[in-house]
Amino acid sequence: MTDFKFNGSTLIVKINEEIDHHTCDLIKNKIDLAINFRNTKHLIFDFTGVNFMDSSGIGMVMGRYKNMHKNHGTVAVVGLKPTVKKIFTMSGLFKILSEYKNVEEAMKSEVKMA
Amino acid sequence: MKDTNVMKLEFLSKSTNEGFARVAVASFISQLDPTVEELSDIKTAVSEAVTNAIVHGYENTIGKIYITVKIDERNITIEVKDKGKGIENIEKAREPLYTSKPQLERSGMGFTIMESFMDKLTVRSSLGKGTTIVMKKRVN
Numbered sequence: 019m020t021d022f023k024f025n026g027s028t029l030i031v032k033i034n035e036e037i038d039h040h041t042c043d044l045i046k047n048k049i050d051l052a053i054n055f056r057n058t059k060h061l062i063f064d065f066t067g068v069n070f071m072d073s074s075g076i077g078m079v080m081g082r083y084k085n086m087h088k089n090h091g092t093v094a095v096v097g098l099k100p101t102v103k104k105i106f107t108m109s110g111l112f113k114i115l116s117e118y119k120n121v122e123e124a125m126k127s128e129v130k131m132a
Numbered sequence: 133m134k135d136t137n138v139m140k141l142e143f144l145s146k147s148t149n150e151g152f153a154r155v156a157v158a159s160f161i162s163q164l165d166p167t168v169e170e171l172s173d174i175k176t177a178v179s180e181a182v183t184n185a186i187v188h189g190y191e192n193t194i195g196k197i198y199i200t201v202k203i204d205e206r207n208i209t210i211e212v213k214d215k216g217k218g219i220e221n222i223e224k225a226r227e228p229l230y231t232s233k234p235q236l237e238r239s240g241m242g243f244t245i246m247e248s249f250m251d252k253l254t255v256r257s258s259l260g261k262g263t264t265i266v267m268k269k270r271v272n
Contacts, residue, residue: 039183040147046237070154070172072179076239101172108248109241 020045022052027059028129030121034067037075046078050085059091060128064121066097075102076109083114094124134205137163141199145190145214147183153199154178160201161208166271173249174208174269180242181212181265188232189216189263208269210250215262222255 021032031049035041053061061082065071083093093115098106106112118124139160143149154175161174178199185197195216202209219225225232226247231240247253250267257263 036151038147038150038179039187040150070175070179072176072183073239073241073245074183076241077237080239081237101169101176105176105245108245109239 020048022048024056024058025125026129027057028062028125029053029056029058029060030062030064032064032067036070037068037078038070038072039074042074042078046081049082053082053085058086059089060125061086061091061093062121062124062128063093063095064097065095065099065102068097068102069099071102071105073105073109076105076111079111079115087114092128094118094128096120096124135203136205137203139201143197145186145193145195145197145216147186149197150179150182150186153182153197157199157201157210161203161271164203164206164208164271170269170271174210177246177249177267177269178210178212180246181210181267184242184265185212185214185216185263187236187238188219189214191217206271208271210267210269211264212267213262213264218259218261219255219257219263220259222257226255 019034023030029052033045086093095115096118098117118127141156157178158171158175161171182197195214198213200211224230226243228244229240231238246267250269252268254266
Protein backbone atom coordinates (compact mmCIF):
# COMPACT_ATOMS: atom_id res chain seq x y z
CA MET A 19 0.00 0.00 0.00
CA THR A 20 1.23 3.46 -0.92
CA ASP A 21 -0.49 6.66 0.18
CA PHE A 22 -0.25 9.95 -1.66
CA LYS A 23 -0.80 13.43 -0.30
CA PHE A 24 -0.49 16.67 -2.22
CA ASN A 25 0.39 19.88 -0.45
CA GLY A 26 0.76 22.71 -2.95
CA SER A 27 3.51 21.62 -5.36
CA THR A 28 4.76 18.99 -2.89
CA LEU A 29 3.90 15.32 -3.23
CA ILE A 30 4.27 13.15 -0.13
CA VAL A 31 4.56 9.45 -0.89
CA LYS A 32 4.12 7.15 2.10
CA ILE A 33 5.14 3.57 1.30
CA ASN A 34 3.68 0.98 3.65
CA GLU A 35 5.23 -2.27 2.50
CA GLU A 36 8.52 -4.10 1.99
CA ILE A 37 10.38 -2.81 -1.07
CA ASP A 38 11.86 -5.48 -3.31
CA HIS A 39 11.94 -6.31 -7.02
CA HIS A 40 8.41 -7.74 -6.77
CA THR A 41 6.74 -4.75 -5.09
CA CYS A 42 8.74 -1.90 -6.58
CA ASP A 43 7.35 -1.97 -10.13
CA LEU A 44 3.84 -1.20 -8.94
CA ILE A 45 5.10 1.42 -6.47
CA LYS A 46 7.12 3.11 -9.24
CA ASN A 47 4.15 3.26 -11.60
CA LYS A 48 1.88 4.75 -8.96
CA ILE A 49 4.44 7.40 -7.97
CA ASP A 50 5.05 8.39 -11.59
CA LEU A 51 1.32 8.74 -12.18
CA ALA A 52 0.97 10.91 -9.09
CA ILE A 53 3.98 13.10 -10.04
CA ASN A 54 2.49 13.76 -13.47
CA PHE A 55 -1.02 14.23 -12.12
CA ARG A 56 -0.05 17.64 -10.81
CA ASN A 57 2.87 19.92 -11.41
CA THR A 58 5.03 18.37 -8.67
CA LYS A 59 8.10 20.38 -7.64
CA HIS A 60 9.02 18.54 -4.45
CA LEU A 61 8.84 14.82 -3.80
CA ILE A 62 9.02 13.56 -0.21
CA PHE A 63 9.37 9.83 0.44
CA ASP A 64 7.94 8.82 3.83
CA PHE A 65 9.60 5.50 4.75
CA THR A 66 8.06 5.24 8.24
CA GLY A 67 6.14 2.16 7.09
CA VAL A 68 9.05 0.42 5.34
CA ASN A 69 10.68 -2.38 7.37
CA PHE A 70 12.62 -3.92 4.53
CA MET A 71 14.28 -2.65 1.37
CA ASP A 72 16.82 -4.31 -0.92
CA SER A 73 18.75 -2.85 -3.87
CA SER A 74 15.56 -2.66 -5.95
CA GLY A 75 14.62 0.28 -3.73
CA ILE A 76 17.82 2.10 -4.69
CA GLY A 77 16.83 1.89 -8.36
CA MET A 78 13.33 3.04 -7.50
CA VAL A 79 14.48 6.14 -5.59
CA MET A 80 17.21 6.94 -8.13
CA GLY A 81 14.78 6.71 -11.05
CA ARG A 82 12.29 9.08 -9.37
CA TYR A 83 15.16 11.45 -8.54
CA LYS A 84 16.22 11.56 -12.19
CA ASN A 85 12.69 12.41 -13.31
CA MET A 86 12.28 15.13 -10.68
CA HIS A 87 15.74 16.54 -11.36
CA LYS A 88 14.97 16.90 -15.07
CA ASN A 89 12.18 19.31 -14.15
CA HIS A 90 14.33 21.11 -11.52
CA GLY A 91 12.42 19.45 -8.69
CA THR A 92 13.74 18.15 -5.37
CA VAL A 93 13.54 14.82 -3.56
CA ALA A 94 13.73 14.24 0.18
CA VAL A 95 13.24 11.28 2.49
CA VAL A 96 11.95 10.85 6.06
CA GLY A 97 11.36 7.99 8.48
CA LEU A 98 14.25 5.66 7.55
CA LYS A 99 14.58 2.59 9.80
CA PRO A 100 18.23 1.68 10.62
CA THR A 101 18.23 -1.33 8.27
CA VAL A 102 16.85 0.73 5.37
CA LYS A 103 19.18 3.62 6.14
CA LYS A 104 22.13 1.25 5.81
CA ILE A 105 21.17 0.60 2.17
CA PHE A 106 20.76 4.35 1.51
CA THR A 107 24.19 5.09 2.99
CA MET A 108 25.94 2.26 1.16
CA SER A 109 24.48 3.21 -2.21
CA GLY A 110 25.35 6.90 -1.91
CA LEU A 111 21.71 8.01 -2.15
CA PHE A 112 22.35 10.73 0.45
CA LYS A 113 24.55 12.47 -2.11
CA ILE A 114 21.48 13.26 -4.17
CA LEU A 115 18.78 13.70 -1.54
CA SER A 116 18.44 14.88 2.05
CA GLU A 117 16.97 13.10 5.03
CA TYR A 118 14.74 14.98 7.47
CA LYS A 119 13.27 14.16 10.87
CA ASN A 120 9.69 14.31 9.65
CA VAL A 121 7.47 15.42 6.80
CA GLU A 122 6.89 18.90 8.26
CA GLU A 123 10.60 19.62 8.48
CA ALA A 124 11.19 18.26 4.98
CA MET A 125 8.42 20.49 3.61
CA LYS A 126 9.87 23.59 5.24
CA SER A 127 13.44 22.97 4.05
CA GLU A 128 12.73 21.71 0.55
CA VAL A 129 10.28 24.46 -0.35
CA LYS A 130 12.67 27.11 1.00
CA MET A 131 15.59 25.67 -1.00
CA ALA A 132 13.81 25.85 -4.33
CA MET B 133 28.35 -33.67 18.88
CA LYS B 134 28.60 -30.42 16.96
CA ASP B 135 25.43 -28.41 16.74
CA THR B 136 24.46 -28.56 13.08
CA ASN B 137 21.25 -28.17 11.12
CA VAL B 138 20.22 -28.05 7.45
CA MET B 139 17.18 -26.96 5.46
CA LYS B 140 16.37 -26.96 1.77
CA LEU B 141 13.86 -24.96 -0.24
CA GLU B 142 12.77 -25.34 -3.84
CA PHE B 143 10.41 -22.85 -5.47
CA LEU B 144 9.50 -21.30 -8.82
CA SER B 145 11.27 -18.17 -10.05
CA LYS B 146 8.25 -15.94 -9.53
CA SER B 147 8.95 -12.52 -8.05
CA THR B 148 6.25 -13.04 -5.42
CA ASN B 149 8.56 -15.71 -3.93
CA GLU B 150 11.30 -13.15 -3.14
CA GLY B 151 9.55 -12.22 0.08
CA PHE B 152 8.81 -15.84 0.92
CA ALA B 153 12.44 -16.90 0.42
CA ARG B 154 14.00 -14.25 2.66
CA VAL B 155 11.42 -14.76 5.41
CA ALA B 156 11.80 -18.57 5.29
CA VAL B 157 15.61 -18.30 5.58
CA ALA B 158 15.34 -15.72 8.38
CA SER B 159 12.90 -17.93 10.22
CA PHE B 160 15.28 -20.93 10.04
CA ILE B 161 18.24 -18.80 11.18
CA SER B 162 16.33 -17.39 14.12
CA GLN B 163 17.17 -20.54 16.14
CA LEU B 164 20.64 -18.98 16.55
CA ASP B 165 19.05 -15.96 18.17
CA PRO B 166 20.82 -13.42 15.90
CA THR B 167 20.63 -9.67 16.42
CA VAL B 168 18.03 -7.67 14.49
CA GLU B 169 20.83 -6.28 12.32
CA GLU B 170 22.32 -9.71 11.54
CA LEU B 171 18.91 -11.06 10.61
CA SER B 172 18.16 -8.06 8.43
CA ASP B 173 21.55 -8.34 6.68
CA ILE B 174 20.87 -11.99 5.88
CA LYS B 175 17.34 -11.25 4.64
CA THR B 176 18.68 -8.53 2.33
CA ALA B 177 21.45 -10.76 0.95
CA VAL B 178 18.98 -13.59 0.25
CA SER B 179 16.61 -11.14 -1.43
CA GLU B 180 19.44 -9.95 -3.72
CA ALA B 181 20.50 -13.47 -4.65
CA VAL B 182 16.94 -14.64 -5.38
CA THR B 183 16.18 -11.48 -7.39
CA ASN B 184 19.33 -12.06 -9.48
CA ALA B 185 18.19 -15.62 -10.23
CA ILE B 186 14.76 -14.37 -11.33
CA VAL B 187 15.80 -11.28 -13.29
CA HIS B 188 19.11 -12.45 -14.78
CA GLY B 189 19.25 -16.25 -14.41
CA TYR B 190 15.80 -17.00 -15.78
CA GLU B 191 15.12 -13.54 -17.32
CA ASN B 192 11.56 -13.71 -16.02
CA THR B 193 10.82 -17.13 -17.48
CA ILE B 194 9.78 -19.80 -15.01
CA GLY B 195 12.44 -22.11 -13.62
CA LYS B 196 13.34 -23.49 -10.23
CA ILE B 197 15.38 -21.84 -7.53
CA TYR B 198 17.05 -23.96 -4.86
CA ILE B 199 18.16 -22.68 -1.47
CA THR B 200 20.15 -24.67 1.06
CA VAL B 201 20.92 -23.25 4.48
CA LYS B 202 23.43 -24.96 6.74
CA ILE B 203 24.06 -24.08 10.33
CA ASP B 204 27.30 -25.18 11.94
CA GLU B 205 27.40 -23.86 15.50
CA ARG B 206 27.37 -20.05 14.89
CA ASN B 207 28.32 -20.30 11.20
CA ILE B 208 25.67 -19.98 8.52
CA THR B 209 26.13 -21.05 4.90
CA ILE B 210 23.45 -20.08 2.40
CA GLU B 211 23.47 -21.45 -1.12
CA VAL B 212 21.15 -19.98 -3.78
CA LYS B 213 21.14 -21.91 -7.03
CA ASP B 214 19.41 -21.52 -10.39
CA LYS B 215 19.60 -23.47 -13.64
CA GLY B 216 19.28 -20.36 -15.80
CA LYS B 217 21.47 -18.78 -18.43
CA GLY B 218 24.54 -18.19 -16.28
CA ILE B 219 26.76 -15.13 -15.93
CA GLU B 220 29.15 -14.32 -18.78
CA ASN B 221 31.59 -12.24 -16.79
CA ILE B 222 31.39 -12.78 -13.03
CA GLU B 223 34.06 -10.20 -12.24
CA LYS B 224 32.15 -7.51 -14.12
CA ALA B 225 28.83 -8.56 -12.57
CA ARG B 226 30.34 -8.12 -9.11
CA GLU B 227 31.50 -4.55 -9.78
CA PRO B 228 29.48 -1.94 -7.85
CA LEU B 229 26.91 -0.14 -10.04
CA TYR B 230 27.33 -2.56 -12.95
CA THR B 231 24.03 -3.77 -14.38
CA SER B 232 23.44 -5.75 -17.54
CA LYS B 233 19.90 -4.35 -17.65
CA PRO B 234 20.10 -0.56 -17.17
CA GLN B 235 16.69 -0.09 -18.80
CA LEU B 236 15.11 -1.79 -15.77
CA GLU B 237 16.27 0.85 -13.27
CA ARG B 238 18.36 -1.80 -11.50
CA SER B 239 20.98 -0.16 -9.30
CA GLY B 240 23.76 -2.68 -9.91
CA MET B 241 24.33 -2.91 -6.16
CA GLY B 242 23.13 -6.50 -5.64
CA PHE B 243 26.50 -8.22 -5.37
CA THR B 244 28.00 -5.30 -3.44
CA ILE B 245 25.25 -5.64 -0.84
CA MET B 246 25.66 -9.41 -0.62
CA GLU B 247 29.42 -8.95 -0.19
CA SER B 248 29.23 -6.33 2.50
CA PHE B 249 26.30 -7.80 4.45
CA MET B 250 27.80 -11.31 4.55
CA ASP B 251 31.33 -12.41 5.55
CA LYS B 252 32.10 -14.32 2.37
CA LEU B 253 30.58 -14.56 -1.09
CA THR B 254 31.42 -17.11 -3.76
CA VAL B 255 29.86 -17.09 -7.24
CA ARG B 256 30.02 -20.12 -9.51
CA SER B 257 28.43 -19.84 -12.91
CA SER B 258 28.46 -21.66 -16.19
CA LEU B 259 26.84 -20.34 -19.36
CA GLY B 260 23.63 -22.13 -20.22
CA LYS B 261 23.76 -24.19 -17.02
CA GLY B 262 23.13 -21.79 -14.20
CA THR B 263 24.55 -19.91 -11.25
CA THR B 264 25.25 -20.85 -7.66
CA ILE B 265 25.85 -18.19 -5.04
CA VAL B 266 27.31 -19.28 -1.70
CA MET B 267 27.24 -16.81 1.18
CA LYS B 268 28.70 -17.32 4.63
CA LYS B 269 28.15 -15.39 7.81
CA ARG B 270 29.03 -15.96 11.43
CA VAL B 271 26.58 -14.65 13.99
CA ASN B 272 27.63 -13.74 17.54
